[in-house]
Amino acid sequence: MVVAVIEKNGKNASGLDALALELTRTSGRFARIAGRTAGVGYSLVAWRVLADLEQTGSARVSELAQQQRVAQPSMTGLVQRLEHEGWVDRSPDPDDGRASRVAITEAGRAALDEYRRIAADRVRPHLGELSDFDRATLARAVELMQQLSERIGDPRA
Structure with missing residues (x-):
């Protein structure tokens, strides 16, 4: 298990490398699997x-x-399909008259919410098979992943 290679102080560079790699690999795989049937x-x-x-x-x-x-x-092509569904709108870019900006619509938000709900429905029964401790651990992991996502996504970081 990856966590076992990290020293207690968390400063083992190879352990951090392994954790970063496994987190990236596993979270990507989880998202692909959870969403596989949701976005038909x-x-x-x-x-x-x-x-x-x-x-x-x-x-x-x-x-x-x-x-x-x-x-x-x-x-x-993808934006055109999403626009045809009514999920995005295009408007002129105020900084460049030759370009346009794409924005999500309320219908797009509703479609995205439904996609997420269906993906969550696929995950939920498997969460029920876990212990209370493991579910609490996952809840904490979600908080940490949100924090990491904000830090990584921040252009100032």
Whole structure:
């Protein structure tokens, strides 16, 4: 287990490296598995785009493509599909008349909430199989992951 390689003071660099690697690998795998059936008809990239727009506000298509590490034409096609669903709107970019900004709509928020609910429904029965201690540990891990996400996502960090 990864935690076993970390010294009690948490300063073992190789232990921190292993923990960072395992956290990244496991959280990514968990998100893919939990969301696998939830987003029928749309890729995880589509749901991540909606989540990013919900979290950070509007963005240019080029910014979305860069964030998701996809080609701009692919992101343009995805944004068009999301716009057709009524999940995003485009508006002129006030800083550049040639560009537009994409923002999530209320319908997009509702679709994202439903996606998350279905994913949570898939996870819930497995949480019930855990002990109270393990569920409390996971609840604390969620808090820590939220804190880490805020630090990592902060451009000043």
